[in-house]
Structures are given as structure tokens and as C-alpha cells.
Amino acid sequence: MSTISTVPFNGTPKQEKELLTVIKELEDKPGCLVPILQKAQDIYGYLPIEVQTIISDKLHIPMEKVYGVSTFYSQFSLNPKGKYKIQVCLGTACYVKSSGPIYEKLGELLGIKGGECTPDGKFSLEACRCLGACGLAPAMMINGEVYGRLTLDKLQGILDSFD
Amino acid sequence: MYRSHVLVCGGTGCTSSGSLKVIDALNSEIKKNGLDDEVQVVETGCHGLCALGPIMMVYPEGTLYTRVSDKDVPEIVSEHLLKGRPVKRLIYDETVTDQGIRSLNETNFYKKQTRIALRNCGVINPENIEEYIGTGGYEALGKVLTTMTPDDVIKVLTDSGLRGRGGAGFPTGRKWMFAKGNKADQKYVCCNADEGDPGAFMDRSVLEGDPHVVLEGMAIAGYTIGSTQGYIYVRAEYPIAVQRLQIAIDQAHEYGMLGKNIFDTGFDFDIELRLGAGAFVCGEETALMHSIEGERGEPRPRPPFPAVKGLFGKPTILNNVETWANVPQIILKGADWFASMGTEKSKGTKVFALGGKINNTGLVEIPMGTTLREIIFDIGGGIPNGKKFKAAQTGGPSGGCISAENLDVPIDYDNLIAIGSMMGSGGLIVMDEDNCMVDIAKFFLEFTVDESCGKCSPCRIGTKRMLEYLTKITEGKATMEDLDKLEELCYAVKDNSLCALGQTAPNPVLSTMRYFKDEYIAHIRDKKCPAGVCKALIGFHIDKDKCRGCTMCARNCPADAISGSVKQPHVIDAQKCIKCGTCMDVCKFGAIYKE
Numbered sequence: 006m007s008t009i010s011t012v013p014f015n016g017t018p019k020q021e022k023e024l025l026t027v028i029k030e031l032e033d034k035p036g037c038l039v040p041i042l043q044k045a046q047d048i049y050g051y052l053p054i055e056v057q058t059i060i061s062d063k064l065h066i067p068m069e070k071v072y073g074v075s076t077f078y079s080q081f082s083l084n085p086k087g088k089y090k091i092q093v094c095l096g097t098a099c100y101v102k103s104s105g106p107i108y109e110k111l112g113e114l115l116g117i118k119g120g121e122c123t124p125d126g127k128f129s130l131e132a133c134r135c136l137g138a139c140g141l142a143p144a145m146m147i148n149g150e151v152y153g154r155l156t157l158d159k160l161q162g163i164l165d166s167f168d
Numbered sequence: 169m170y171r172s173h174v175l176v177c178g179g180t181g182c183t184s185s186g187s188l189k190v191i192d193a194l195n196s197e198i199k200k201n202g203l204d205d206e207v208q209v210v211e212t213g214c215h216g217l218c219a220l221g222p223i224m225m226v227y228p229e230g231t232l233y234t235r236v237s238d239k240d241v242p243e244i245v246s247e248h249l250l251k252g253r254p255v256k257r258l259i260y261d262e263t264v265t266d267q268g269i270r271s272l273n274e275t276n277f278y279k280k281q282t283r284i285a286l287r288n289c290g291v292i293n294p295e296n297i298e299e300y301i302g303t304g305g306y307e308a309l310g311k312v313l314t315t316m317t318p319d320d321v322i323k324v325l326t327d328s329g330l331r332g333r334g335g336a337g338f339p340t341g342r343k344w345m346f347a348k349g350n351k352a353d354q355k356y357v358c359c360n361a362d363e364g365d366p367g368a369f370m371d372r373s374v375l376e377g378d379p380h381v382v383l384e385g386m387a388i389a390g391y392t393i394g395s396t397q398g399y400i401y402v403r404a405e406y407p408i409a410v411q412r413l414q415i416a417i418d419q420a421h422e423y424g425m426l427g428k429n430i431f432d433t434g435f436d437f438d439i440e441l442r443l444g445a446g447a448f449v450c451g452e453e454t455a456l457m458h459s460i461e462g463e464r465g466e467p468r469p470r471p472p473f474p475a476v477k478g479l480f481g482k483p484t485i486l487n488n489v490e491t492w493a494n495v496p497q498i499i500l501k502g503a504d505w506f507a508s509m510g511t512e513k514s515k516g517t518k519v520f521a522l523g524g525k526i527n528n529t530g531l532v533e534i535p536m537g538t539t540l541r542e543i544i545f546d547i548g549g550g551i552p553n554g555k556k557f558k559a560a561q562t563g564g565p566s567g568g569c570i571s572a573e574n575l576d577v578p579i580d581y582d583n584l585i586a587i588g589s590m591m592g593s594g595g596l597i598v599m600d601e602d603n604c605m606v607d608i609a610k611f612f613l614e615f616t617v618d619e620s621c622g623k624c625s626p627c628r629i630g631t632k633r634m635l636e637y638l639t640k641i642t643e644g645k646a647t648m649e650d651l652d653k654l655e656e657l658c659y660a661v662k663d664n665s666l667c668a669l670g671q672t673a674p675n676p677v678l679s680t681m682r683y684f685k686d687e688y689i690a691h692i693r694d695k696k697c698p699a700g701v702c703k704a705l706i707g708f709h710i711d712k713d714k715c716r717g718c719t720m721c722a723r724n725c726p727a728d729a730i731s732g733s734v735k736q737p738h739v740i741d742a743q744k745c746i747k748c749g750t751c752m753d754v755c756k757f758g759a760i761y762k763e
Binding site: 035036037038039040042043073074077078079080081095096097098100101102106109113133134135136137138139140141142144149150151152153157158 | 183464466524561726
């Protein structure tokens, strides 16, 4: 579950301008909070409390509600992600084909636990539920690209391909 | 006119295997050979044979190439497209016979299938509305708007016997009738495309392969219940589906199939996409509607049902992607046609996503009443590596495991419930003798504990306590009394939870206890995991007779738990062993076993 980030917030004025445009565009639509949070996460990469405060102020929605929504959904992250975001599928099809050990091995290779980011900010590791690539089980996704038919000995090579 | 069409699957499975590179290579190679006026490349949705992707189909002959890589493309173009000589080594084995190449429909994988919801998947270009119209698309909407009253539509649907394909199987006609009967200034039509069952991808394939069918079905519902606005709630994790839906909505507007005054009949209907933000509970209808409203996706007690008070407090109907995909065909071909397929209480077909330990992983659509044996062994090609079938899991975290003794039960909504599982959205995961059923139950419970929204305590606390019992069992620390308590707790959670998530969460536990109780007992009494999965209960050993002393295992052991001299049998120190299994993977002589 998400916790408040301890990484200092370093949003740029450009990002803020972009966020304000998005808010303006969507604020009249019914139920706009979730789409706005999604766009905000696209802009900043995560949802630091500062960003949620801007959204709360502009939409006149209490912060507790914004926070309630941002912590409810697994898509939203209150912590920054790595430059390369690794999501290992622990959906049923992958699980029965041993994606659990793949997930563990990656943690071991990167020296982090699931949900964490390497100290240099390069890789973050998390489990996810079904990429819909069950035909390629066990599978993982790195920055939107799916790697399928994984085996333990392929992992180091895949990690090495990112510099 | 093109003399040949090359269809390449652009669904998620094939894209992950590199089909987009194949398409690029095809386009450039075709150009190089000056064939651009003669051969057209079409990116389609899913053919279903995901395990063999990327899939390529060459028409008019209908040659099916599997596992095509971009490196194969020059050969395909110069041999097949230029000289008319198919590249034999890439052709799907099953289509090759002594008499030449046979149709795909005669292969085991397709022979027993009947494709209604998937009828256009892999056949048309999903990003081109004209291809959809060319296969009869939007004809049903035209028929409804110009020749049928809302009551006519409801009658056809009711007579067809169509039931919700999202899992619960509520009769679709009746759902629409309730919503039509309620008066309001606005009503809503929603599509549940938040496919949350881990291990299911049929909705994704329909959205990626034939997005217009969903729009058409929803517009028909809009006319029937008197709504002008629809919402599609689709998973953000499905980027290709989201993109194609948006293209489809824009094109439908352009062609006047959505928007104002559709078909000049004065009927207005529009559809908006909403992206789900990752919450399994949002598959529950009231939770989904809260999420569209921008709230936390928590369910609420029913009644009032959404047909009375749904999205933004207005009468709403919500159907699943596959249900929508059936509607236009039923309108065009009639209730009798649809009702002629299936069993007494479950009509039509059902799409299943085959996954796990099965040869042909992929997507299949079969008439209701087909047996599990036919799906797994005839269509799915059986279990790989000569292993034995142990169980099939349907219904995802809400469903249960079906054992070998029920392989011949005809699949329909009611039969599956009777054997302790449920239809669910259509995930079908096959397990073999290497899967531990207690571990599988624990896997699903971990999922539900994670995904329980926390609103009601039976689900929030109950599932957590159930998981604790299961963990105790897999660690060999449980007693037989714990097993009884676990069972009692299952029924308490089932009976007292607010929504279907909690009410069905115990199903994986109850069904595995029903069919595989001996495995639970082995964990508890004998402190053994028969499948060799539960780490706390297994140990790794070296067979002295098989070990050649190559030192491979010792060098690779991360815990330095293996010792021995060169060319002498090695030994594993159980105290140091972390049971990672690396030694077993690296041993070339099969000398390491677990027990």
C-alpha cells in the first residue's frame, strides 16, 4: 500500500502548467477526479502530496477525499518509480508457471524488495495482476514492453540490456 | 483490388512476441519487391492461438504461419507472395496434410469452436470501421432503430436466453426490461471492460480485435432503455484496447453511428471511455459505478439495484464486453438461432482464456455444454511434457478448482456452481501434478486480501484470517483442528460479506478442500507437500548414484550449502539450504531431487 513519499518533491513549473491545463480541460466532466489523477501521474510519474494538494485546491475537493482515492487504486503511486519500471505478472496463468520464483530472483539480482526502487533510481520492481499475455507465461513488463516465456537464467541478461 | 491479403495479429500476445516488427518488415519488403499495389498487410486482433504467436495468415489461400519473426519475412515475401510457394517450415503443423493444406477450421483447435463474440477477431482490421460494416456491422443497430420497438428488442433478448457473460449470469433481457421500466430524465448504459480476473484476457481480445461490436451493442441498449449516454470502464493496463476503442468511437462519430440523430431516426447516443485505475472490486457493479463517479471504488448494499438507482443516481444497465458482443448477432439472426446452441438454461457460446499447463494456450469460444475434457484435451491439445492433469480452475479468485472426476460435466452456469466453481468471466487455468492445491488456494487468498476494499469486516478480516490458516498449513505448522476452523470461517465469510468479492472469496479454498483434501492432510499430518511446491516442507537432495561430481551445483549455490570434491558425489547441507532450486536447474545429470 502506498505511503507518503520521503523523496523531496522536485516538480517543474512546466509540469505544473501542464497539470493546470488538464484540470481545466476535465473539471466540468462528472466524476473527473480519477481521470485527473491519472493524467497527473502521467505528468509527474507519481502522485506526491504536493500534486494532490494542487488538485484538491483547484477542484475544491477536500484533501482527505483526494488522498482516499489516490490510495485506493493500485495504479496510483505515492512514491517515485525507477527509470525502468519492472512489473512481474503474478496472475494465475503466470503463477502456475512459476512466476513467483522469477519475482524473487529479480529482487535478489537488484537487491530490493517488491515495491522498492534501486538506490540509483534505475529499476523499480513490483508485482502485478495479469498483463493479459497469458499465452507467454511467465511474463513481465518493463516500461510497457512485455517479456514472455521467462526463465531464471534469462533475467540477468534482460537487466543488463538496460543501461 | 489486392490479389493477396496478409493478416498479422496485433493483439497483446502476438505484439509481445514481436508482431509489430513483422508488420514493419512486411511493409518494407513488399515495397522493395514492388508488390504494394498487389498485396495488402492488415493488422488484426487476436486469432486465439496466442502460444504460437506472432501469427500470420495469408489470403486468399488461408495459409497460417506461426511463430513468425521479422527475419522470416524476406523469405515469405520472395517465396510465397512473389512465387506462390508457401514457406513450409513456418506453416502451422496441423494444417499440413498429405493432400496439401487444409483449412484452419478443420484443425483440432478450431474444429469444436463456434465463434460469435469472437467472430471478427483476427479477421478484420479493428481500426477501420468499414471492415466492420463490411461484415454486417451496425446492421443490427439500423434494424433496431428503424423496424423495432424497445419492447421488441427486449423480447428477442429474453427469448434468446442470453445471460450476462461477466460471471453471475443474470438474464440480459430482464436486466434491460427493469431499466426500461424506470422513468428518469437520464439513464446510462455501461460496459464493464475492467477484466480483473488474473488469467483472463477474452474481453481484452474482443476490445482489441472488434471494438465496434461493443459500441453497437451499447447503442442498441441505449435505444431500448431510453438512454443517450454510455460509458466504457476499461482497464488502464490494456493500452492497445484503450487506443482502439478511442479510434472506434471517433470513427463511429464520423460515420454517424454515434452522436446526434443516428440513422436519421432522431436517436442520440454517445459513449465515453473511463480508465479503471486498478482495483479488482470494481468488477462489482456498484463499485464500478462509484469509480466512474470519481470516488473510491467501494460497493454498496443492493437494493436499490442499478436499474433503479445506478450511475450518478440514475437508472443504469451494466453489461460485460462479451455480453455486448453477442447482442448485435442475436438481433440479426434471431432468438431461435441463439437459443438453439447450448444447454437448457445456458444458451449460446462462451469464450474461455486457456492458460497454465496446457499446450495451446489462447482464446477459444465454445458452445455452452461442451465438456472440460473436450476443451482441455481436444482443443487445448492436452498437458505439456507428458504430465498428468490435476485440476482446472475457472472463475478466477471467485471460482474454484475442478478435479479430474468432473472433466465430463457439460459446462454451463449452473453445472459449474454445482461442482463448486463458477463460470466467472472465462479464465480457465489448467494445473498439472506439479501444482500444489493448497498453494493455489493460498495464491488466490493473497489476491483477495490485497483486493478486498475493506468496507465490510467479514471480507476484510475474514479473508486475512483465512490466509493466515493457509500459510500455517503450507508451513507445516497447522493442526487438523485448524482445518475445521478454516472451513467454518469460509462459510462465515461467504454468508456475511457485502458484495460478491467477499461472498465468493472462499470458493478456491472450499473447492480445493472438497476435491484435494488429502493434500491438505498431507501438509498437516505428514508435514509433506506432495507436489513439492511448499518450500518449508521440501528438502533438496543429491542422488549419489547419479552425481558425477562436476561441481556445477556447488559453484552456483547462492548459500554455499553444497560441498564435495571433484568427481565425487556432492552433499547438500539442509541447515544452510535456502531451497531456491538453483542446483536442480543447473544439474546436467538429473541427480538432484526434492522431497
